[in-house]
Amino acid sequence: MSEIKSVAIAGASGNVGPHVLKGLAEAKFQVTVLTRSKKPGAYDSSIRVIEVDYTSVESLTAALQGIDALVSTVGGTAIESQTTIIDAAIAAGVKRFIPSEYGNCTTNPKLESFPVYSSMAKIRQHVQEKAKAGKITWTVLACGGFLDFLFARPILFDFGNHKVTLYDEGDNRMSSTSLPNIGKAIAGILKNAAATKNRIVRTSEIILTQNKILKIAQGLRPDIKWEINTVQTSSILKEGLEGISAGDFSTPTFMKIIISTALAGDVYGCAYDETDNELLGIKELTEKDFEKLIAERLG
The missing domain is CATH 3.40.50.720 (NAD(P)-binding Rossmann-like Domain)
Structure with missing residues (x-):
């Protein structure tokens, strides 16, 4: 054209x-x-x-x-x-x-x-x-999850308070840009x-998992003790859908639906093993760059 x-x-x-x-x-x-x-x-x-x-x-x-x-x-x-x-x-x-x-x-x-x-x-x-x-x-x-948001906000990790809630045990894969x-x-x-x-x-700069981030964080700062909890994305999704059915159209209710699906890994195809990065001129993050990103959040 x-x-x-x-x-x-x-x-x-x-x-x-x-x-x-x-x-x-x-x-x-x-x-x-x-x-x-x-x-x-x-x-x-x-x-x-x-x-x-x-x-x-x-x-x-x-x-x-x-x-x-x-x-x-x-x-x-x-x-x-x-x-x-x-x-x-x-x-x-x-x-x-x-x-x-x-x-x-x-x-x-x-x-x-x-x-x-x-x-x-x-x-x-x-x-x-x-x-x-x-x-x-x-x-x-x-484009996957917004990498900036995932690290600036306590979505995957609460870096400030050293807390993490692992979704489905923490191995769900997600593309991020x-x-x-x-x-x-x-x-x-x-x-x-x-x-x-x-x-x-x-497009995908990196495919990440919470456990991958946690492993890197623990390696960079072994002195930090993390408070770790787990939750099932299916349970969060159920809560969100039930809330909507009950007439609750608040932001927290919608966020339950977004988080429980976007962080559910391969259930909804959240990670792109094949991308158009080369066509679009997008370079993938190196392991070193990813570690630097985590280090910056750890302070």
Whole structure:
């Protein structure tokens, strides 16, 4: 397909968006940020910023004129509203759409009916139907867990208090990629438009397990005594689903569903033994780099 030069981003101010923006800018794409309200100085002067109404196909269509690709990094409740973004992209003649679906098991068919995952599946199915009709092309980036979040927050380990809760005994494998490399991967997808057309692309800086991290941590700091507990991901998932059924739509309840599936290892295909790293220009972490990352958390 023809070369992609101009790229628009929806949701550029969230967790993933700034890194995608940087990755695209460094790859020399012409970048446009779609925003609900312009804030002076929020972006570099080289970035075009357009104020849009995300509920209006007309507003979005006007903003997307002359755009080759649209990358969505919207979060939370805005996931399902991407149907409007897709329809506007088609009306404007956008060639490629990348939906906001950045995780490790979001594309697993077993999870399509689950809360959180069902919204992503709905958007993926919508753009796939449009692609079959020849109206647009799509790519989904499966990137594993965000490496930055996993080490900065007490998800896999509570480094500050030297506590760890091992999920299913701690040997579940999970792919993980840092946010800067997710941005680089998005640029890699668009630089290789033909090779990434209408498919799921996978990137993984490292496949980790909690026991691997614990072993390295104990080797680096044998003086630290870890408080170790275990929990079954199936039990956490059951709690989360029962909470939703009972009408509890709180963040902790949704997090139970996300954590219990994303950390369940091979049950939901959380580790990528085959990746598109080379195509996207992503280098895997060396053991030395991984040890350095753990050492920094240990202080």
